[in-house]
Amino acid sequence: MLVPPLLALLLSPTAEVRRRTLAVLNEMFGQMPAGFQAALPQYTEAVFKLATDESPGVRREVCIAFCQLISVHPELLQPQLPQLIEYMLVSNQDADDDVALEAAEFWLAFCESDLGMELLIPVMSRLIPVLLKNMVYDEYDEEVTAAEEAELSQGQPDSEKDIRPTHAKHGKARADSGMA
Numbered sequence: 217m218l219v220p221p222l223l224a225l226l227l228s229p230t231a232e233v234r235r236r237t238l239a240v241l242n243e244m245f246g247q248m249p250a251g252f253q254a255a256l257p258q259y260t261e262a263v264f265k266l267a268t269d270e271s272p273g274v275r276r277e278v279c280i281a282f283c284q285l286i287s288v289h290p291e292l293l294q295p296q297l298p299q300l301i302e303y304m305l306v307s308n309q310d311a312d313d314d315v316a317l318e319a320a321e322f323w324l325a326f327c328e329s330d331l332g333m334e335l336l337i338p339v340m341s342r343l344i345p346v347l348l349k350n351m352v353y354d355e356y357d358e359e360v361t362a363a364e365e366a367e368l369s370q371g372q373p374d375s376e377k378d379i380r381p382t383h384a385k386h387g388k389a390r391a392d393s394g395m396a
Contacts, residue, residue: 218244218251219244222241223255223259226238226262231270231274234269235271235274235276238263238266238274238277238278238281239277239280241281242277242284245285245288246284248288256292259281260289260292260293263278263282266278272310272311272314273314275307275310275312276312276314276315276318279315279318279319279321279322280318280321282322286325286329286331287329290331294331297335301326304322304323305342305343307319308343308346308350320347320350
């Protein structure tokens with residue numbers, strides 16, 4: 217009973233209404249009530265129509281919906297899969313970081329589905345650089361990277377700044393402070 221009116225709200229001229237409505241439908245998807253199960257084709261069609269929405273919030277919810285659909289009902293996406301793969305590749309490069317992050321989740325969901333990796337082979341040369349470019353490192357990762365770089369440079373002689381103690385004052389400065 218609730219799903220048809222929600223699907224109708226996806227046509228709202230207000231982006232925030234479309235975003236919130238799709239967010240509610242995405243939450244319902246996880247529970248998959250009987251009314252939602254019956255409306256899956258209409259939901260899928262509505263998600264595809266919203267894929268080009270000008271609102272980043274709506275596009276973020278679209279990416280979430282595609283991730284859920286490919287995980288649970290990949291057969292609904294099968295006819296449009298080549299176009300969907302291209303869409304997600306473009307979404308991975310979206311100017312809005314939230315959209316790009318949600319789009320990145322799609323690839324994991326795709327790989328865990330039974331659709332077959334051969335579908336990704338044609339886009340692999342474009343997909344890998346995009347995923348690598350968008351990788352996010354936390355502070356610990358940066359420390360590990362710096363340590364690895366330091367380890368690699370062990371065969372190189374130390375520079376003057378690497379050897380000089382940083383806590384010792386120069387002779388004149390020590391003398392002025394009464395430490396000489």
